[in-house]
Amino acid sequence: MKFVWLKRLWLMGLVLACSGGAHGQDAASSPVEFNYPLALVATRSGEVFVADRNLPGIWKIKNGTRSLYFQASKKFRTPLNAVRCLAIDHQGNLLAGDSATREVYRFSPSGQPQPLTHGWIGIPMAIAVTPDGTIYTADLETHRIWKMPAEGAEMPTEFARIDSPRGITLDGEGNLWVLSTSSKEGQIQKVTPDGKKEAFIKDHPFNLPHNIVRFDNGDLFVTDSYEHAIWKITPDGIPKIVISGAPLDRPVGLCRNGNNLLVADPHIRTIFSFAPDKTFTILSSSPASFSSQAPVANPAVKSEKEFSKRFSE
Structure with missing residues (x-):
């Protein structure tokens, strides 16, 4: 425990020493294409923010x-170098988790990131916010x-211990649903507002789940990059793949946009929108040839009719 505290103190000092403003620092290069878009979130007005791990930075659509x-x-170890x-x-501000500085940031109206924990978080993989502004962060x-409260905290409170937490989402009753890669207690667990855990998916149907x-x-x-798929889990706890293969390659990011799902597929540098009627559109995309790190995508779906067969109930 002493070692953990010493490590935290050392990291806090390192982050404070290195966290000078990075906004616009590399603006001269004026990037215009996605590099590795792996996370995204939509506002109530329909604006979409995309975290680009290798840019590094954040896009707005x-x-x-x-x-x-x-x-x-x-x-x-500069802000959002590894977003x-x-x-x-709860007030419509953008939050971003960054493993380079072990931090969660809130963006000001002028687009400047403000640290909330002074380097307390290790590897923030997902963030969820309650209506009163309480912030939950999954630390891999x-x-x-x-x-932590809306204003942040130098030392956030431990809410739950769950192995390999990858994604989190809230329900209307304040329960936190946690997606894990390898927890022996189940790949999806429900944590009540008072911190009690309950296994929802007790076994391990997902190969490499992300969000x-x-x-x-x-x-x-749930997005599953190794299965090249998106899973649907009904309230009775039955998981089933509903989208598999093309047009997806290795889906990672996932969020709601009204009644639609938005999916970030970093390997083909594309953001998809999937509608309840089982049709899809490409919200934004960059040429696959732009990055040598991007693998060849799966063959494109020839029509929405063909895609609808894949997106089955």
Whole structure:
């Protein structure tokens, strides 16, 4: 325990020493294409923010047009050098989790990131915010879910211990649904507001799950990059693949946009929108040839009719 505290103190000092403003630092290069878009979030008005791990930085998509919202520095241990997750808080502000500085940031109206924990979080993989502004963060490094008030906290409270937490989502009753890669207690667990855990998916049907969202009817959706698929889990706990293969390659990011699902597929540098009627559109995409790191995508779906067969109930 003493070692953990010393490590935390050392990291806090390192982050404070290195967290000078990075906004616009690399703006001269004026990036115009996705590099590795792995997380996304939509606002109530329909704007979409996309975290680009290798840019590094954050994009904004409004009315179908993509623009650079925040350009981080390529220097390690500077703000959002390793951005991994996004969320919108109770007041409509953008939150971003960054493993380079072990931090969760809130963006000001002028687009400047403000740290909320002074380097307390290890590897923030997902963020969820309650209506009163309480912030939950899934930490892959410490295998914990941290809880802090809207204004942040130098030392967030430990809310739950769950191995390999990847994604989190809230329901209307304040329960937190946690997606895990390998927890022996189940790959999806429900944590009540008072911190009690209950296994929902007790076994391990998912191969490499990344993110989870919940709809008001209780349906859960999970991205699984190794299965090249999206899973649907009904309220009775039955998981089933509903989207498999093309047009997806290795889906990672997932969020709600009204009644639609938005999916970030970093390997083909594309953001998809999937509608309840089983049709899809490409919200934003960059040429696969732009990055040598991007693998060849699966063959494209020739028609919405063909795709609808894949997106079955």
